[in-house]
Amino acid sequence: MRTVAVIPARGGSKRLPRKNVQPLFGKPLIVWSIEACLAASEVDAVFVSSDDQEMLELAAQHGAQTIERPQALADDATPKIEAIRHAHKWLQDSKGLAPEIIISVQANSPEMSAHDLDKAVQLLTRLDCWEVFSIDENDAMNGAIRALRTHCLYNTFLSAHMAVVRANYVDVHTADDLALIERRYGDVESFVRAKQA
Numbered sequence: 001m002r003t004v005a006v007i008p009a010r011g012g013s014k015r016l017p018r019k020n021v022q023p024l025f026g027k028p029l030i031v032w033s034i035e036a037c038l039a040a041s042e043v044d045a046v047f048v049s050s051d052d053q054e055m056l057e058l059a060a061q062h063g064a065q066t067i068e069r070p071q072a073l074a075d076d077a078t079p080k081i082e083a084i085r086h087a088h089k090w091l092q093d094s095k096g097l098a099p100e101i102i103i104s105v106q107a108n109s110p111e112m113s114a115h116d117l118d119k120a121v122q123l124l125t126r127l128d129c130w131e132v133f134s135i136d137e138n139d140a141m142n143g144a145i146r147a148l149r150t151h152c153l154y155n156t157f158l159s160a161h162m163a164v165v166r167a168n169y170v171d172v173h174t175a176d177d178l179a180l181i182e183r184r185y186g187d188v189e190s191f192v193r194a195k196q197a
Contacts, residue, residue: 001043001045001046001097001099001102002089002099002101003041003042003043003044003099003100003101003102003103003147004045004046004047004097004100004101004102004103004122005043005045005046005047005050005100005103005105005117006047006048006049006067006083006084006087006088006102006103006104006105007030007033007034007037007038007046007047007048007059007064007105007107007109008049008050008069008080008083008084008087009030009048009049009050009052009055009059009107010050010052010055010069010074010075010083011026011049011050011051011052011054011067011074013173015173015174016172016173016174016177016178019083019108019172019173020055020107020108021054021055021058022172024110024172024178024180024181024182025182025185025187025188025191026188027109028058029107029172029178030048030055030058030059030107030108031058031062031189032110032111032195033105033106033107033109033110033112033113034046034048034059034062034063034064035037035062035063036105036112036113036114036195037064037103037105037114037117038063038064039120040114040117040118041114041116042097042117042118042121042122043103043117043118043121044089045065045097046063046064046065046088046156047064047065047066047067047091048064048065048066048067048107049066049084049086049087050066050067050068050069050074050081051067051068051069051070051071051073051074051160052074055103056068061070063092063176065089067086067087067091069083069086069087073086076085078142080104080143081153084102084153085153085154086156087102088102088150089105098150099150100148100149100150101121101124101147101148101149102147102148102153103117103120103145103146103147103148104145104146105117105144105145105149105169106143106144106145106170108171108173109142109143109144109145109167109169109170109171109172110169110181111167111169111181111191111194112144112145112167112169112171112195113167113195113196114195115196115197116134116145116165116183117145117147118136119165120132120133120134120147120165121146121147123163123165124147124148124149124163126151126164127161127163128161129149129155129161129163130148130149130151130152130159130160130161130162131146131148131149131152131159131161131162131163132145132146132147132148132162132163132164133145133146133147133148133162133164133165134146134164134165134166134167134169135164135165135166135167136166136167136168136169137166137168140169141164142167142169143171144167144169144171145165145167146196148173151185170184
């Protein structure tokens with residue numbers, strides 16, 4: 001297994017309670033990210049890491065495998081990289097898997113497309129990078145996609161050999177962010193078409 005997508009999705013969220021299961025065009029937010037990962041040809045397996053049982057059950061119902069994350073790695077102060085490192089160790093210890101590439105995929109970026117996920121992995125491979133991350137229209141890192149070689153998970157120095165993919169997604173943290181996406185696309189058919197373009 002070469003490439004694994006990990007979606008960190010803790011249960012607690014302050015600005016928008018239960019953010020990752022909030023409905024958008026008839027589906028919980030996280031399901032849109034799961035479906036994009038499952039549709040990506042460069043992704044071999046999809047895992048959701050969560051401390052929340054409802055989140056894990058929802059992920060399993062929609063085709064993702066699940067990783068129970070310890071509460072100690074699920075509070076506001078826990079850096080996302082710690083959740084990804086835990087997932088990597090769990091994959092090794094519980095599944096005997098040693099993927100070459102792990103993609104950290106944001107649960108609250110429902111506009112994510114399989115095309116952009118594939119592009120990130122292909123860029124990582126073609127340029128022999130260590131890491132590829134997504135940026136928005138202002139060239140700012142948006143956290144939606146972060147594909148990296150597993151040996152980089154434990155680096156203690158600044159990243160090198162990086163590349164970017166442009167993915168102008170709304171990073172959902174509030175009810176206003178959800179409303180912005182609904183206004184941007186109007187209906188579920190337009191939203192799905194945009195994700196498939």
